[in-house]
Amino acid sequence: MAKLNINGKLVDVDVDGSTPLLWVLREQLGMTGTKYSCGIGLCGSCTVHIDGAAARSCIIPVASLKATQEITTIEGLSPDGSHPLQQAWQELDVPQCGYCQPGMIMSAAALLNDNPDPSDAVIDASITNICRCGTYNRVRHGIHLAVDISKRGRS
Amino acid sequence: MNKEHVNISRREFLISTTTVGAGFALGLYLPLSSSVALAVGEASSAVPEVNAWVVIEPDDTVIIRIARSEMGQGTLTGLAQLVVEELECDWSKVKTEYPTPGQSLARKRIWGSFSTGGSQGIRGSHEYVRKGGAVAREMLIDAAAQNWGVPKGECSVMASVITHKPTGRTTTYGKVAAAAAEMVPPFEVELKDPKDWKIIGKPVKRLDTMDKLTGKQVFGADLQLPGMLNASIKACPVFGGKLGSFDAAKVRKLPGVRAVVAVEDNAVAVIADTWWQAKTALDVLPVTWNKGPNAKVSSALIAQMLDDGLTAKEAFVGNEAGDAKTALKGAVKKVEAIYAYPYQNHATMEPMNATALWNKDRCEVWCPTQNGEAALEAAAKAAGLPASQCEVYKIHLGGGFGRRGAFHDFVTQAVAIAKQMPGTPIKLLWTREEDMQHGHYHPITKAKMLGGLDDEGNLLGLHIRISGQSILASVNPKWMKNGVDMFTFQGMLPKGDHAISYAVPNLLIEHAMRNPPVPPGFWRGVNINQNAIYMECFIDELAHAAGKDPLEFRRKLMARHPKNLAVLNAVAERAGWSKPAPKGVHRGLSVCKAFASYVAACAEVSVDDKGHLKIHRIVAATDPGHAVNPQQIEAQVEGSFVFGLSALLYGECTIKGGSVEQQNFNTYPSMLIAEMPKVEVIVMPSGGFWGGIGEPTIAVAAPAVLNAIFAATGKRIRQFPLKNTNLRSA
Numbered sequence: 021m022a023k024l025n026i027n028g029k030l031v032d033v034d035v036d037g038s039t040p041l042l043w044v045l046r047e048q049l050g051m052t053g054t055k056y057s058c059g060i061g062l063c064g065s066c067t068v069h070i071d072g073a074a075a076r077s078c079i080i081p082v083a084s085l086k087a088t089q090e091i092t093t094i095e096g097l098s099p100d101g102s103h104p105l106q107q108a109w110q111e112l113d114v115p116q117c118g119y120c121q122p123g124m125i126m127s128a129a130a131l132l133n134d135n136p137d138p139s140d141a142v143i144d145a146s147i148t149n150i151c152r153c154g155t156y157n158r159v160r161h162g163i164h165l166a167v168d169i170s171k172r173g174r175s
Numbered sequence: 176m177n178k179e180h181v182n183i184s185r186r187e188f189l190i191s192t193t194t195v196g197a198g199f200a201l202g203l204y205l206p207l208s209s210s211v212a213l214a215v216g217e218a219s220s221a222v223p224e225v226n227a228w229v230v231i232e233p234d235d236t237v238i239i240r241i242a243r244s245e246m247g248q249g250t251l252t253g254l255a256q257l258v259v260e261e262l263e264c265d266w267s268k269v270k271t272e273y274p275t276p277g278q279s280l281a282r283k284r285i286w287g288s289f290s291t292g293g294s295q296g297i298r299g300s301h302e303y304v305r306k307g308g309a310v311a312r313e314m315l316i317d318a319a320a321q322n323w324g325v326p327k328g329e330c331s332v333m334a335s336v337i338t339h340k341p342t343g344r345t346t347t348y349g350k351v352a353a354a355a356a357e358m359v360p361p362f363e364v365e366l367k368d369p370k371d372w373k374i375i376g377k378p379v380k381r382l383d384t385m386d387k388l389t390g391k392q393v394f395g396a397d398l399q400l401p402g403m404l405n406a407s408i409k410a411c412p413v414f415g416g417k418l419g420s421f422d423a424a425k426v427r428k429l430p431g432v433r434a435v436v437a438v439e440d441n442a443v444a445v446i447a448d449t450w451w452q453a454k455t456a457l458d459v460l461p462v463t464w465n466k467g468p469n470a471k472v473s474s475a476l477i478a479q480m481l482d483d484g485l486t487a488k489e490a491f492v493g494n495e496a497g498d499a500k501t502a503l504k505g506a507v508k509k510v511e512a513i514y515a516y517p518y519q520n521h522a523t524m525e526p527m528n529a530t531a532l533w534n535k536d537r538c539e540v541w542c543p544t545q546n547g548e549a550a551l552e553a554a555a556k557a558a559g560l561p562a563s564q565c566e567v568y569k570i571h572l573g574g575g576f577g578r579r580g581a582f583h584d585f586v587t588q589a590v591a592i593a594k595q596m597p598g599t600p601i602k603l604l605w606t607r608e609e610d611m612q613h614g615h616y617h618p619i620t621k622a623k624m625l626g627g628l629d630d631e632g633n634l635l636g637l638h639i640r641i642s643g644q645s646i647l648a649s650v651n652p653k654w655m656k657n658g659v660d661m662f663t664f665q666g667m668l669p670k671g672d673h674a675i676s677y678a679v680p681n682l683l684i685e686h687a688m689r690n691p692p693v694p695p696g697f698w699r700g701v702n703i704n705q706n707a708i709y710m711e712c713f714i715d716e717l718a719h720a721a722g723k724d725p726l727e728f729r730r731k732l733m734a735r736h737p738k739n740l741a742v743l744n745a746v747a748e749r750a751g752w753s754k755p756a757p758k759g760v761h762r763g764l765s766v767c768k769a770f771a772s773y774v775a776a777c778a779e780v781s782v783d784d785k786g787h788l789k790i791h792r793i794v795a796a797t798d799p800g801h802a803v804n805p806q807q808i809e810a811q812v813e814g815s816f817v818f819g820l821s822a823l824l825y826g827e828c829t830i831k832g833g834s835v836e837q838q839n840f841n842t843y844p845s846m847l848i849a850e851m852p853k854v855e856v857i858v859m860p861s862g863g864f865w866g867g868i869g870e871p872t873i874a875v876a877a878p879a880v881l882n883a884i885f886a887a888t889g890k891r892i893r894q895f896p897l898k899n900t901n902l903r904s905a
Contacts, residue, residue, distance in 0.1 A: 040451070043450070043451035046397075047449040047450060047451060052390070052393070052394075052396075052397035052399070053389065053390015053391070054390070055394075055396070055397075055524070055525070055573070056396065056526070056604075057524045057525065057526065057573075057607060058607045058839055058840050059606060059607055060839055060840075060841065062839070062840050062841055063524070063840050065524060093390065094389065094390035095390045097389075101388055101389045106388045106389065109384070110380075110385060110388060113380055113384055113806065113807070113810065114384075115247070115381075115384055115387040115388070116247030116249075116810060116814055117246050117524070117571075117572060117573050117574045117575075118247065118383075118384075118386075118392055118394075118571075118573070119523075119524040119525045119573030120524045120573075121387050121388065122387075122388075122390050125388065144848060144849035145849070147848045147849075148847055148848075148849075149847075149848075150524070150840060150845045151524070151817070152523060152524050152574055152576070152817070152821075152845060153247045153524075153814045153817070153818075154813055154815065154816060154817025154818060154846075154851075155813075155814065156813075156817060156846075156847075156851040157813050157851055157853070157854060158810065158813075159848060160848060160851075
């Protein structure tokens with residue numbers, strides 16, 4: 021049994037403690053926005069936030085998580101798909117197949133939590149998600165556009 | 176015309192169940208009740224279709240039926256644009272849906288081919304989908320005119336509103352759709368002149384973006400059905416090997432495990448409440464394999480087979496002009512080089528999967544597929560039932576790249592598993608490791624290139640001997656002619672969609688077929704990936720041997736290829752070929768015709784003292800004839816570069832002990848955002864033909880970069896991927 025704080029809600033899951041967070045999200049909680057692709061914490065498709073920082077959920081056993089840690093998934097990034105990144109992604113038609121995009125957006129959102137206006141060099145160093153469709157240039161453009169959208173929102 | 180109402184609701188029901196899925200007590204076995212089955216079969220809407228392509232709801236929502244699969248390439252939106260162009264409906268109210276392969280079968284393939292490969296989605300169906308839209312438009316106007324009791328010729332239509340011009344009366348598509356469904360379709364319709372197109376050619380937004388940003392988009396791997404169990408599979412790692420034995424008792428009591436089953440004659444699967452339980456149980460299941468004769472196959476052995484083909488007497492001829500061998504003998508200067516291209520895995524981000532429900536008289540499959548009809552055929556065969564008693568529901572693909580078109584091994588397996596648990600839907604999901612080891616790989620080839628120049632540096636003769644694997648010999652021998660696989664000559668053929676870009680007076684291009692026991696497949700771009708490297712890098716070698724500028728050398732051979740020349744000139748001009756590149760930056764060119772489109776690229780790279788490559792910029796031009804959605808073409812060009820350059824930089828599947836050595840993205844890496852060059856796309860449709868988009872530009876990325884590396888270093892790299900070579904000490 022594990023108690024988790026997911027998207028602002030405390031949930032109890034009855035599962036072996038070695039089960040990765042990814043599979044608890046997908047199979048115990050039915051939240052399939054977070055994707056399986058490599059299973060070794062490499063490609064980033066399974067990226068969620070733990071206390072605002074990007075984490076690769078496919079290699080995090082639920083037993084290692086505490087109920088005090090705030091987990092955010094793509095489903096909880098915004099209530100209505102209106103996060104500046106989601107707006108920017110829609111504006112630029114970033115996704116192709118879309119499978120890696122929840123992870124890509126969560127990685128980018130964690131980056132913006134950390135650095136509200138990242139340079140290209142910072143983006144290069146921070147976004148290590150794999151996209152086989154090749155959306156990288158629109159991802160980069162989308163991060164910069166999201167920064168603009170955030171600034172406009174504040175002004 | 177058949178006006179039978181099509182029930183598309185089942186797919187919608189299933190998509191909606193995934194939201195409900197959050198509430199399921201997973202791990203609890205819920206057999207499909209008859210009430211669920213009924214609900215699944217219910218129609219979502221009482222509105223009859225106007226015709227096979229168009230359904231219009233009373234609120235003017237237009238549903239366009241799309242037979243081809245969307246896997247990221249934008250075909251869904253592009254095909255909708257084609258229908259809507261003729262339908263004259265309001266674009267802002269357009270939705271799409273997939274008809275099922277079973278419905279297609281029942282309606283004598285009214286939607287044509289479902290196959291989504293070979294960059295055919297739009298170019299293979301543009302005419303009949305536009306006609307579908309035009310016919311529906313005529314029926315809608317007919318219905319309005321009849322309702323008003325006026326001649327049809329007095330009515331006009333724009334953005335779903337029909338107007339009776341003399342009186343100014345108006346109505347909308349939604350109001351007359353039901354009556355339109357009863358109209359007799361016109362026998363013939365005239366399609367618009369391209370100059371009158373309003374939505375074809377416009378960079379409209381994709382129709383399928385929003386759900387991909389919120390996690391709502393359901394991919395095959397995400398599907399949840401009531402009472403569904405999950406399966407993890409392991410097939411014999413040696414190609415052609417068989418399942419020996421397994422000790423089910425060792426895992427049968429692990430949490431959630433329901434069954435351990437043999438799958439066909441070469442695999443074993445664990446079925447459990449959750450996939451994670453199935454996977455972890457399979458990890459510890461004792462299994463033995465009968466590896467068979469291929470256990471000794473290695474990359475070294477395969478290289479020997481291919482080397483033999485480079486000099487073998489017998490070879491198929493794919494293109495011949497003049498007398499290349501004699502011309503080469505008389506050449507003042509001869510150039511010779513051997514190139515090689517390794518196996519590649521498709522490595523779609525979403526691993527292979529399918530969900531199957533088998534009963535003795537019916538089998539249903541839900542899967543991401545590039546070809547619904549082929550999936551249905553595979554399902555029926557595995558189910559032991561006629562196709563009319565089977566159905567396939569296409570679920571969104573997390574990438575295709577050719578892996579999910581010609582091959583439905585994952586469907587066959589899912590059905591074989593479900594058959595052992597009748598009445599229970601079972602989702603089979605491969606691990607990444609299984610996906611890496613059981614691909615249908617980009618074929619392996621080598622090429623021996625021989626070129627001869629006269630004393631003025633003109634190309635007298637060119638002899639190319641390709642040695643290596645045929646895709647068709649393994650996948651579809653029926654498409655071969657007299658034992659020849661013409662696909663192996665893509666980009667080098669005398670004419671057609673993959674014609675050579677140059678007029679060489681004495682030319683001989685041959686293929687010595689050598690088929691190692693590693694299953695080949697169609698991989699985005701197929702054989703242009705290596706053929707364009709062979710051709711375009713060697714043309715560059717010849718230009719340098721002749722002491723000529725690579726652009727001028729090419730131009731001289733392209734007088735009879737104006738469209739190829741036009742794209743090449745476009746990239747040269749945009750990149751500033753005639754002016755020096757920034758300090759330390761070097762340029763390379765390439766050009767190709769592939770999938771009926773003309774494409775060219777100019778790459779700018781630098782290589783530092785340690786041999787580290789930086790690709791700064793690639794200018795790419797494409798002439799696809801008609802450009803349906805320019806912003807999606809740009810996305811495809813950029814994406815194709817990532818696919819092609821990932822292979823060039825990192826991609827290789829090596830064989831040891833009859834198995835693929837690479838297991839995951841740690842040993843089969845892909846480009847990351849940090850390595851992505853700036854890409855400038857020139858879309859230059861010249862009209863009059865329909866070329867492909869998803870694949871052609873993949874051809875020009877790698878050779879342009881390689882030619883730029885030569886310009887930077889003076890080194891020719893002829894073995895790939897580049898990660899195996901230091902670019903400075905090579």
